[in-house]
Amino acid sequence: MKLLRYGPKGQEKPGMLDAAGTIRDLSGVIPDVNGDALAPGVLAKLAKIDPATLPAVTGSPRIGSCVTGMKNLICIGLNYADHAAETGAAVPKEPIVFIKSLGALNGPYDDIIIPKNSVKTDWECELCVVIGTTARYVTEDAAMDHVAGYAVGNDVSEREWQAERGPTWDKGKGFETFGPLGPWMVTKDEVPDPQDLKMWADVDGVRQQDGSTKTMIFNVKQLVSYVSQCITLFPGDVIFTGTPPGVGLGKKPTPWFLKAGQEVKVGIAGLGEQVTRTVAYKG
Structure with a gap:
């Protein structure tokens, strides 16, 4: 469904x-x-x-984020060994957990606003886990009982604010429109193995990320269990589970980043595809 x-x-x-x-x-x-x-x-x-x-919806309406009303947008950093390697970071021994502002939530076809004076806005295709029942100190064996389904996410990131403006990542992740989610949530019964999903990201029609959830360091049930030890997960909460290699920060020999007027397409097999445009901040 x-x-x-x-x-x-x-x-x-x-x-x-x-x-x-x-x-x-x-x-x-x-x-x-x-x-x-x-x-x-x-x-x-x-x-x-x-x-x-049910009544059929006619025309081509805007699609919003597939879930709303959550209390937490949780993100996991460096959860793919090959992505950690491309950014020069060590493989984490425990999940790196940070928070994405609820104000970043965005529709899957809405514009992504490049922040004022930003020169390091980046893309990250991610599998998102949607929580269905409250998860508090759950074991790995019980973790999947708390999952309602999955969705495509783009953990858009401003790398200067993330890594060069102090020690916390949250600042670079929480800008307005930096959390496209959807186009829909697929219930978990239609995703028999969330650890075997192809995922990709294209910028202006050129493939940049070509990965699979097979290469996650910490899998879905491990992440749900781990996060629930320190943050109570409520129904509707979303976990962005990390990104495979191919982000702008990791490009060799020179990293490159998004600018206004580009098309960003991210998708995951069976979960759909997002198509967004980048626009300049107008304030």
Whole structure:
């Protein structure tokens, strides 16, 4: 089952994508795709609905972030050994956990705003894990019981603010529009092995990242369990699980970064693809 949100910013409605790729309106069933809608009982109810019985959404509406109302956007740094190597960093012994501002949340086709005076805005294709039930001190064996589904994410990063403006990464990750999420959340029953998913990122039609979740250092169940030891995960929360090699920071011999007017496309097999444009900040 693929759940999404469509409509103008701040006025999104819940939807379901049917097998033919048509958006079906779920607003008569649930108020939004949020933590309440991701409870196991609600998802089971939605799964029993014949999409053909729901109103078809006509036209080409804007698609918003596939989940809303979360309390936490959690990110994991350097979770692919080959990405750590390209950036010159050591492979971490434990997951590197940081927070992405909720204000960064963005639709999968919305513009990415290059921050004022930024010269090091970068892309990161990531598998996102969507939490369905509260996870607090959970074991690895129980971790997947708390997962509702998965989505494509782009952990857009301003590298100067991340690495050159003090010791915390959060500053470089939380700019407005730096968290495109979606186009939809795919429930976990349709993703039998989250550790075997192809993932990619193109900039202006040229492949930059070509990886797989197979090469994660810490897998999904390890991450959910680990994060739950220090941050309580609530329904609707999202974990960005790290990125494979191919980001601008790692380009040899000279790193290069995004500028206004470029197209960034990131995707994961079975989860969909985002297409965004970069625009200059206008303040």
